[in-house]
Amino acid sequence: AQSVTQPDIHITVSEGASLELRCNYSYGATPYLFWYVQSPGQGLQLLLKYFSGDTLVQGIKGFEAEFKRSQSSFNLRKPSVHWSDAAEYFCAGTNDYKLSFGAGTTVTVRA
Amino acid sequence: DAGVTQSPTHLIKTRGQHVTLRCSPISGHKSVSWYQQVLGQGPQFIFQYYEKEERGRGNFPDRFSARQFPNYSSELNVNALLLGDSALYLCASSGVSGTGELFFGEGSRLTVL
Numbered sequence: 383a384q385s386v387t388q389p390d391i392h393i394t395v396s397e398g399a400s401l402e403l404r405c406n407y408s409y410g411a412t413p414y415l416f417w418y419v420q421s422p423g424q425g426l427q428l429l430l431k432y433f434s435g436d437t438l439v440q441g442i443k444g445f446e447a448e449f450k451r452s453q454s455s456f457n458l459r460k461p462s463v464h465w466s467d468a469a470e471y472f473c474a475g476t477n478d479y480k481l482s483f484g485a486g487t488t489v490t491v492r493a
Numbered sequence: 494d495a496g497v498t499q500s501p502t503h504l505i506k507t508r509g510q511h512v513t514l515r516c517s518p519i520s521g522h523k524s525v526s527w528y529q530q531v532l533g534q535g536p537q538f539i540f541q542y543y544e545k546e547e548r549g550r551g552n553f554p555d556r557f558s559a560r561q562f563p564n565y566s567s568e569l570n571v572n573a574l575l576l577g578d579s580a581l582y583l584c585a586s587s588g589v590s591g592t593g594e595l596f597f598g599e600g601s602r603l604t605v606l
Contacts, residue, residue, distance in 0.1 A: 416594070425497075425583060426536070426597040472535050479548055480526070481595060483535030 384409045386475045388484035395463050396492050403458040403487050405473030413475040415456045417447055420470045420486075429471075432456060443467070465491045495520065497598035499584050505604045506574050514569040514601045518586030524548075525567040526595060527559055530581040542567055571603075579605045 387406045395401050407413060414433050418426040430441025437449040447458045456473060468491040474481040498517045506512050518525050524543040528536035538551040542561035556572045565586075571578055581602050585595035 414594075418597075423602075425599040426585075428594070428596070431594060474535075479524075479541050479543075480538040480551065481528075481536070482538070485535050 384413070384475070384477065384482055386415075386473050386482050386484040388471075388473055388487050390487045391485070392488045392490070394490045394492060397465055398462050401458075401460045401463045401467070401489065403471050403473075403489070405456045405458065405484060406454050407456060407473075407475045408454065409475060409477055411477055412451065413477045415447075415449065416474045416481070417441065417445070417456075417458045418472045418474060418483075419443075420472065422469075426472065429458070463489075463491055465493070467491055497584055497586050497596055499582075499598040499601050501601055502599065503602045503604075505606060507606050508574055508576060510574050510605075511570065511572050512574060512603060514571075514582050514584075514603075516567045516569070516584030516586075516598060518565050518567070518584075519588075519596055522586035522588045522596075523565055524587045525561055525565065526585045526587070527567070527569045528583040528585065529553075530583055530600070531577075532580070536583055539569070574605045576605050579603060 385408045416431045417429040429445050430439050432439050432449045439447050470486045472486045473484045500515045526541040527539040530536040540559045541548045545561045559569045561567045581600040583600045585597045
């Protein structure tokens with residue numbers, strides 16, 4: 383079955399420290415991959431997307447993600463976390479018209 | 494430019510009732526998708542409509558139905574509400590069907606008592 387898995391339910395990081403969120407995918411062919419962020423009580427905001435080409439993708443808010451075909455991964459990174467980055471992050475994939483989301487990773491930022 | 498707008502933002506219903514949720518896509522977008530997000534989980538695909546035709550349906554019972562109007566706005570209807578239907582219902586629009594790049598609204602929070 384086509385799916386996206388986020389192994390980490392919750393991550394706590396200090397402000398100013400680096401952040402990496404893991405995402406693994408299981409698709410027959412390389413899917414389109416996305417990272418979304420959701421603040422409490424709000425909808426989803428697209429951080430970045432991978433369709434093809436360069437495997438290192440830059441997004442908004444200083445985030446980047448690296449597509450690794452050999453590891454079936456699409457991990458999200460940020461070099462220095464700000465308190466406003468506290469939110470829930472979702473990895474999603476598709477090779478047709480519907481997105482499959484991971485269960486999400488909640489990021490807590492401590493001062 | 495206005496993003497995806499959904500109404501109502503919050504509503505409370507009782508078991509057995511019916512609910513209608515509404516969505517207006519980004520201007521120029523012809524595709525609308527609906528997702529259900531239960532607390533603590535990722536969104537689950539319910540429907541996609543493109544050019545007023547249903548393109549796909551997720552694993553949801555027939556109590557869930559939707560339609561898209563000539564102006565590309567959409568309604569999601571849920572009949573015979575169950576407690577388990579309590580969730581955030583997200584609408585998303587896209588300009589080109591099939592790319593998967595969706596733009597989400599803020600959602601409609603449904604509570605079933």
